Amino acid sequence: ASSQACRILPTEASHVQPKASLLKILHAAGAKEDIFTLKEVMHYLGQYIMLKQLYDQQKQHLVHCEDDPLGDLLEVESFSVKNPSPIYEMLKKNLTVLSF
Ligand SMILES: COc1nc(N(C)C)ncc1-n1nc2c(c1C(C)C)[C@H](c1ccc(C#N)cc1)N(c1cc(Cl)c[nH]c1=O)C2=O
Numbered sequence: 023a024s025s026q027a028c029r030i031l032p033t034e035a036s037h038v039q040p041k042a043s044l045l046k047i048l049h050a051a052g053a054k055e056d057i058f059t060l061k062e063v064m065h066y067l068g069q070y071i072m073l074k075q076l077y078d079q080q081k082q083h084l085v086h087c088e089d090d091p092l093g094d095l096l097e098v099e100s101f102s103v104k105n106p107s108p109i110y111e112m113l114k115k116n117l118t119v120l121s122f
Contacts, residue, residue, distance in 0.1 A: 037120045038063065043095055044116040057120065063113065067092075 037057050040048060045056060048063065051070035058066075070092065071077060071085055078084035078100075086100045087093035095116060096108045 036060075038117040039120055041116045041118070043091065044112075047092055047095070060113070060117075063117070064109075067109070 037059060039057050040063065044063075047070050048058070048066040051066040051073060053062070053066045055062075074090065076085050076087050076090060076092065078086060083103050084100055085103065087096060088099035093099060096112045098108045101108045
């Protein structure tokens with residue numbers, strides 16, 4: 023799945039500029055910059071989920087985000103880290119790929 027997503031999303035090396043609502047989430051997770059690699063965006067989104075404890079205490083691969091800005095972006099109430107398609111859909115809509 024991830025290889026498929028990469029063909030649609032920027033390559034690991036290229037830089038992306040998150041749109042305002044995604045950028046707010048990345049800054050809430052401790053990001054200082056406004057331009058990222060895809061890997062950095064995933065890192066900060068992960069940090070955000072862990073910091074706000076959005077994961078299910080029992081089923082720890084589940085993320086509950088219905089009452090969180092992340093849920094508004096992902097347009098789902100919850101998702102499993104094992105089925106990341108909502109994440110990639112959201113990133114396609116909320117990242118601008120920079121040519122340099
Ligand atoms: C609830 O999740 C976890 N809970 C625990 N507990 C002990 C409770 N430990 C690890 C994880 N965990 N597993 C994975 C990830 C995490 C943390 C960093 C959220 C990351 C990840 C998942 C979702 C987003 C978004 N929005 C961003 C990064 N991730 C990845 C998912 C994808 Cl699609 C690409 N790269 C990844 O690292 C995984 O597989």
